[in-house]
């Protein structure tokens with residue numbers, strides 16, 4: 001751990017809310033999407049297929065890409081960071097589509113970008129969904145999903161938000177509610193300088209929360225946006241927080257919505 005900001009949560013922090021991005025899952029082998037080594041740079045044709053306007057022709061690519069992501073996530077399982085957040089009982093807002101917070105045991109998860117572990121229906125206003133059994137290949141059936149929605153007959157798709165699609169309103173609403181009720185808002189594994197983190201962290205701050213960014217290499221400009229910027233490994237500092245909080249006792253985050 002590098003010297004510098006030594007912030008740790010205290011008794012005043014009864015409502016911790018996490019916002020996580022791809023950095024918390026990086027050690028699973030789930031690459032980040034942006035940046036020189038990201039998926040979009042390595043496979044530009046894949047990035048092109050991630051526009052909703054390419055549907056339904058892009059479905060084979062979507063099943064191939066998101067089925068692969070789901071399989072990596074399932075095979076690797078949650079990281080120490082995911083597990084520490086789950087043991088804290090804190091609600092999570094995530095930009096990740098890998099389902100690893102739920103796999104770690106987190107009960108309240110707002111998935112702003114959907115989930116590769118879930119299939120949905122292309123039909124307008126059809127709310128059919130199904131858990132994916134990730135396999136290998138470009139067809140829904142390769143991932144345990146019928147090619148056509150059993151409810152309305154439209155093609156099925158991975159329930160991942162594409163570039164030009166709106167964020168799911170229920171998850172976005174939950175994220176804003178969580179940001180407003182947090183007294184400690186912790187951003188992990190995402191730069192914090194782009195949407196949605198760039199809106200949710202200030203929203204939490206305006207409702208009285210202390211804001212923290214945990215990033216081994218904090219982006220330029222982040223220090224002015226957060227009360228504390230910890231240039232540390234989340235997989236070390238989050239288990240440490242969890243031990244400290246449970247040692248001091250008296251604070252249970254297991255019921256994020258009492259009453």
Ligand SMILES: [Zn+2]
Pocket residue numbers: 121122123126127128149150151152153154
């Ligand atoms: Zn349907």
